[in-house]
Amino acid sequence: MLSNIRVVLINTFHPGNIGAAARAMKNMGLNNLYLVEPREFPSPEADSRAAGAKDLLDNAVIVSSLEEAISDCQLVIGTSARTKRTFDLPLLNARKGAERIVAESEQGNVALVFGRETMGLHNDELQQCNVHIYIPANPEYPVLNVSQAIQLLCYEVYVATEEKTYTPIEEEYPRQKEMTLFYSHLEKVLRTTEFIIPQHEGKVLDKLRRFFNRSRPERTELNMLRGILTSIEETVERLKK
């Protein structure tokens, strides 16, 4: 469902690219634009490049962090010019990725996240994604302008919707904010069991977050995991008495 799909732009430098992105989205039937700390917005340059898609700019949601932009999403897609796996996330090309986006958008919200003009997504942002998408390109000059990358992905999404090339998803996935609650719960329990020790925190939580983002527990599985955490807490409480 195109209305469940949003495009998230992080720290866009040139306002013209925001305008071009809005037009590219509307050309492909997408309407939900989220801007994480744009350098300059609103802007006449953005309006001009948006042409007939000014309404998307007027309705754009401005937020201060990626987390805020994706908290009600069940699938978060990071786009990247890198064609090698990073953080062991599943890596799909634009076409396969679009089929996935469209399939999951039948169930809930999906975010397509694009990074800065100069350097794409930071590592901590990539870690908040469930899947990476790359655009097949000339290996000698693979980095597209951000608005062109948006155009391509929105086009693939539109074509996948039109041609129904996707396979419906059976599983139900939790929202990102439920995952965030799970991570807090997990951290609390791991401190209780002293798996995490204040003086030697290491990167345990980062590694666990990476693992769970990648493995994407379904909703019933997440409930089970939460239940296990609770049972550990209750056992500890009981033994303390």
Added chain:
Amino acid sequence: MLSNIRVVLINTFHPGNIGAAARAMKNMGLNNLYLVEPREFPSPEADSRAAGAKDLLDNAVIVSSLEEAISDCQLVIGTSARTKRTFDLPLLNARKGAERIVAESEQGNVALVFGRETMGLHNDELQQCNVHIYIPANPEYPVLNVSQAIQLLCYEVYVATEEKTYTPIEEEYPRQKEMTLFYSHLEKVLRTTEFIIPQHEGKVLDKLRRFFNRSRPERTELNMLRGILTSIEETVERLKK
């Protein structure tokens, strides 16, 4: 063969779009840019938007007519936001069109023609094309920025090359300039036979050109047609004696 494919831009108004087109092409492994009477070129704005594809601008071929840009091409593709048939040319979507482009580029030169920012291709330009391509898009707002349209088609061409989704073409097609010679020959013969009469020229030649562009005679068929024209001339000569 990507090196046999060229992008032809007609009367581009914003030099930034020429730069963006060059980058989009190079991102997808295409290098041959033809500019038909650009309003402003070279231009700093074009250089800036081209980023790492400045070499394509330096090597761009500037010509004064579409005819000149396509004379050595065997297949000429007109791009258009119209999704209905115009002039009865075969109409393909971007994906199917790209497969065709890649298949024929194994044999000879192929031109992908893009019109003005404001109004696309004129009718007389569309008539010089063998096939129309359209980009599937939101019917309520289907007109893409020209550099975005170029990005999408070059991407589809790149993917078709990579995935070899095309079927090799068996037929050999004539170049546009051979077609031009044929049309001159045809006109000469039709004047001889008084099918075309100076005072009542009508649109006979336009209609015939449209017909032959659409039906795309193969090289052997064109030779045969030329032979028929010659036989008519010889017969007339013989009878005159």
